[in-house]
Amino acid sequence: MSGLSxxxxxxxxxxxxxxxxxxxxxxxxxxxxxxxxxxxRLAERARIVLACAAGVPNTRVAADLKVTADTVRKWR
Numbered sequence: 620m621s622g623l624s625x626x627x628x629x630x631x632x633x634x635x636x637x638x639x640x641x642x643x644x645x646x647x648x649x650x651x652x653x654x655x656x657x658x659x660r661l662a663e664r665a666r667i668v669l670a671c672a673a674g675v676p677n678t679r680v681a682a683d684l685k686v687t688a689d690t691v692r693k694w695r
Contacts, residue, residue, distance in 0.1 A: 636676070636677055639672040639695060641668070649668055650665075666684055667680055667695070670683065670684070677692060677695065
C-alpha cells in the first residue's frame with residue numbers, strides 16, 4: 620500500500636445517561652407542576668424529568684420539548 624497506513628477509529632456513543640427513578644410521590648408532584656401549579660420554567664423542568672424517568676433519550680426529550688440537549692442533561 621505505498622506507504623499509507625489505514626486505521627479505523629471507533630467512536631464510543633459517549634457516557635450513558637443517568638437513569639432517573641421517581642417515587643410515586645415525586646411523580647405525582649412533578650405531574651402537578653406540569654399541570655400549571657408552578658411557574659413555567661419549573662413546569663418545563665418537570666416535563667424534562669418526567670420524560671427522562673420514562674426512559675426517553677436526551678435527544679428525543681430535547682426535540683419533543685424544543686429545548687437543547689444540554690438543558691435536558693442539566694435537569695436529568
